[in-house]
Amino acid sequence: MRRCVRGFNVVELSDPRLSLLLALADDELSIGHRHSEWTGWAPVLEEDLAFSSIAQDEIGHATLLYGLAHDLGAPDPDALAFGRKPSEYRCASICEQPNGDWAYTLARHHVYDIADDIRLQALERSSYSQLGDVARVLRVEEVFHLRHAELWMKRLDSEPRLRDAMTTVLSQAGSLFEPIENEAQLVDSGVMPVASGELFEQFQKRVGGDMGSVPVDGGGRRGLRSEHFEEMYEDMTGLYRGHAGASW
Amino acid sequence: MSQDLFTERRVISTLEKVQDPEIPVVSIVDLGMIHSINTAHDKITVELLPTYVACPATNIILSDATAALNAEFPEREVEVSFSFAQPWTTDRLAKGADEKLKELGISASSACPFCGETDSELISEFGPTPCRSAHFCPKCRNAFEIFKTKLRLAPAPGSTNGGQRSKQESLDIHRK
Numbered sequence: 101m102r103r104c105v106r107g108f109n110v111v112e113l114s115d116p117r118l119s120l121l122l123a124l125a126d127d128e129l130s131i132g133h134r135h136s137e138w139t140g141w142a143p144v145l146e147e148d149l150a151f152s153s154i155a156q157d158e159i160g161h162a163t164l165l166y167g168l169a170h171d172l173g174a175p176d177p178d179a180l181a182f183g184r185k186p187s188e189y190r191c192a193s194i195c196e197q198p199n200g201d202w203a204y205t206l207a208r209h210h211v212y213d214i215a216d217d218i219r220l221q222a223l224e225r226s227s228y229s230q231l232g233d234v235a236r237v238l239r240v241e242e243v244f245h246l247r248h249a250e251l252w253m254k255r256l257d258s259e260p261r262l263r264d265a266m267t268t269v270l271s272q273a274g275s276l277f278e279p280i281e282n283e284a285q286l287v288d289s290g291v292m293p294v295a296s297g298e299l300f301e302q303f304q305k306r307v308g309g310d311m312g313s314v315p316v317d318g319g320g321r322r323g324l325r326s327e328h329f330e331e332m333y334e335d336m337t338g339l340y341r342g343h344a345g346a347s348w
Numbered sequence: 349m350s351q352d353l354f355t356e357r358r359v360i361s362t363l364e365k366v367q368d369p370e371i372p373v374v375s376i377v378d379l380g381m382i383h384s385i386n387t388a389h390d391k392i393t394v395e396l397l398p399t400y401v402a403c404p405a406t407n408i409i410l411s412d413a414t415a416a417l418n419a420e421f422p423e424r425e426v427e428v429s430f431s432f433a434q435p436w437t438t439d440r441l442a443k444g445a446d447e448k449l450k451e452l453g454i455s456a457s458s459a460c461p462f463c464g465e466t467d468s469e470l471i472s473e474f475g476p477t478p479c480r481s482a483h484f485c486p487k488c489r490n491a492f493e494i495f496k497t498k499l500r501l502a503p504a505p506g507s508t509n510g511g512q513r514s515k516q517e518s519l520d521i522h523r524k
Contacts, residue, residue: 146482150474157478160402164432224503233432239501240435241400244481248473 111174111188116282117228117291118169119190122180123280123321124219125165126191129181130329131212132158133336134199143202154209154245161238168230182340186325186333192275193320196329203265206256210249211269211307215276216242218302219294227290270307277303278321355387359394362420369408370477373448376409380440383431391425392417397436399498400478406430438498449495456495460485468492 113119136155142148166177174180194212199205220242223235256262277300286292294302318324325333364377376382379399386393394413398406410428417426438456446456455461460468465487473496475482480493 146472146474149476149482150472153474153478156402156404157400158402160400164401221503230432233434236500237401237432237435240437240498243498243501244473244496251470251473 111169111180111184113281115172116285116289117231118172118174119281119283120286120292121165121169121172121231122174123190123192125162125169125180126189127195127212127216127276128158128162128165129336130189130191130195130332131208132156132162133332134195134197135205135209137199138205150248151205154248157241157245161241164234164238168234171230178340182337186329187323189325189329189333190281190321190323191329192278193318193324193326194269194272194275196320196326196332197272198328198331201261201265203256203259203261204268206249206252207262207265207269208272209245210253211266211273212276213242213245213249214306215273215299215303217246218306219299222292222294222299225293227293231291273303273307274300275318275320278317278319280321352387355392356385358420359385359387359392359417362416363394363413366409366412366416369405369412371449371452371454371479373451374445376413378442378445378448379436380442381409381436383433390423391427392421394426394428395431395433396428397432397434397440398430399436403478405477435500436498437500438495446495454480454493454495455483458494460488460490461492462490463488 111118111122132155135151135158138151139148139155142151162181163177166174166180169180170176175183194208197204197208217239220235220239224232224239226232226235253262277296279296280286280292283292283296287295360377360382363382364375366376368374368376368379376396381396381399383395383397384393394417396409396413400406410430414426414428417428441456449456450461453461457466458468459466460483463485465485467487468483468485471482471484471491473481475493479496479498481496482491483494484491
């Protein structure tokens, strides 16, 4: 079900699966957009290519997930990606943070892709079979992102700036595991085979940190957005919203 | 539902002429992109597996395949779409595809396509297209690309296939 409020596409979460799809897709779209901001600016040409490709992948993955939401009655992928008001986005707060420097970018890339791998592994077993299929497809592609990040983490292992950046990123990573809206229903029905809290525990084991038993609730999954999102939102959606109905 | 094998072979021959726009020496059949062909009820329905979900070549492939089938079967309705029923993986490449890739200087193994040296240096997992990684050969000192190996991943420990609908396996026309 959808309705328009002052030109925005509002998505009513009549189907709890929409909460999950939008959270996943909004994460991919936001991190993809942030990665794309390195195009033309990365420190070396090969990384300009790499981050542009990774950005393209993430936005392509978001498109697939928005497509599933559209199949459940939400607006089309373009309208979902660019046509909602900021409070309707459900991305984790870590995804909307600005790129900062190369160290922060690499640390976040590494941590985000580990978190994504953990949740995609779980979603492969979803009772929502179309999402299970998509998770399987995405995970095979995300392997290259993981390897890329690992290569950089090894290369810069002894760099103090990277270690500091990892500390900052790990303090924000919990936002990826805040409970999704309607999560209880999603877990009961098997759409989410593993709850966010348990995914968070798996994540902590894999990164070797102890971030407590409950992820910090920054509100990203409930639509609480920061000023960083507002600035990204203008850049990402301005063209689409400025030319309603245009085709490219 | 009846499947006309003669028509199916015609569909495959038609699609053998649809090349990857970024790697024009290989066809979408060589790449193992065909998931299913249905020729029942005077309609040609083809499902393709995208090599990489976000690759911009995939939309061009979709329209090229549709146009080719429309030209070959003007009297029938044609529908070509992408399926995500399973990931596309490099083990679907047809025999002989790696020789074709070498013509463009792309290696499908870890060996340098120019001198055969197997111990190359990885520059980046990401090359000029989503499907290729960038390498440097210390022996002949050429930069070259490898068609990245992309394989199905093992399911997470403790998972079962119970509850998964049975999937139509992709057509096995790729391994000649």
